[in-house]
Amino acid sequence: MIQNFRSRIPALVSYRLLLFGICILTATCCKNRNPVQTNNPPNSTPPPPWNFEAQPVWTDEFEKDSVDLSRWTFQTGGNGWGNDELEYYTDGSNAKIENGILKIIAKKESMGGRNYTSSRMITKGKGDWLYGRFEIRARVPRGVGTWPAIWMMPTDDSYGGWPKSGEIDIMEHVGFDQNNIHFTVHNQTYFAGNGKGATTLVSTASDSFHVYRCDWTPAGIRGFVDGVPYFEYDNNHGGPAYWPYDKRFYIILNVAIGGAWGGQKGVDDSIFPVSMDVDYVRVYKWIP
Numbered sequence: 001m002i003q004n005f006r007s008r009i010p011a012l013v014s015y016r017l018l019l020f021g022i023c024i025l026t027a028t029c030c031k032n033r034n035p036v037q038t039n040n041p042p043n044s045t046p047p048p049p050w051n052f053e054a055q056p057v058w059t060d061e062f063e064k065d066s067v068d069l070s071r072w073t074f075q076t077g078g079n080g081w082g083n084d085e086l087e088y089y090t091d092g093s094n095a096k097i098e099n100g101i102l103k104i105i106a107k108k109e110s111m112g113g114r115n116y117t118s119s120r121m122i123t124k125g126k127g128d129w130l131y132g133r134f135e136i137r138a139r140v141p142r143g144v145g146t147w148p149a150i151w152m153m154p155t156d157d158s159y160g161g162w163p164k165s166g167e168i169d170i171m172e173h174v175g176f177d178q179n180n181i182h183f184t185v186h187n188q189t190y191f192a193g194n195g196k197g198a199t200t201l202v203s204t205a206s207d208s209f210h211v212y213r214c215d216w217t218p219a220g221i222r223g224f225v226d227g228v229p230y231f232e233y234d235n236n237h238g239g240p241a242y243w244p245y246d247k248r249f250y251i252i253l254n255v256a257i258g259g260a261w262g263g264q265k266g267v268d269d270s271i272f273p274v275s276m277d278v279d280y281v282r283v284y285k286w287i288p
Contacts, residue, residue: 052287058283059282061279062279062280066092066097067092067121074095075120078113086114086115088111088118089119094117094118094119104148104278105274106272107273116258118254120254127283129248130247131217134152134281135211136253137278139208140173142274144176144265144268145268146256146262150251151170151171154249159188162191164244170212170214175262198223200225200228210225218246251283253276
């Protein structure tokens, strides 16, 4: 039928149709290799702004002499934490406050069968939120093998174990890929290497402090660095497999060493000690 059809139309029209078909196929293949990082279609109307209270409902400015245990708990152990991490997380000895700055310090030392130590601090049971604006001003360590993170996990695992109840990674940085900052969400639909995320270049990530921010409402999740948006994940109302983010989450601050991602280029033992420095953590209430 195609040959008969072509015999009845001018050759020029046939040639143009062929070119059009090739363009469509090429565009489709390129899209598959480079998936779009946002759920909004191109040229769509920007979503309306989300509103949050001007004053934080929870904050730690790190003005005390030591970590405030009414706000934070230290998670301890050296079990790899599901990521083949190499460090042992200590009960506070790798976290200190100097001149109003929290320092989470990774060291080259043996403990608990591991060759490195670090800290992992969580707000679970002391700071748990459903929606809000989360701002953390921080400076990440430099060095191959480091994997600092500012992230959130579900308080109650209402939809089941990871990744069914979700994860929100406000900031991740791996030392072998200096200055590339990542924001990612994980859930039953998108998780692990298929997590829904975006990357932005912060040329002074290890030299200066930057504000890493997450805005979270029933409509979606947005990621920012220094007020500039670079990630958005919309609630498509597809249920918990896509949107488990309608339950409480808590904040985690940690510096991992090595691991499935952070250790892809090995660990440079000459860098230690190194630290992620945090100026403040602030949480603002969402205004419906």
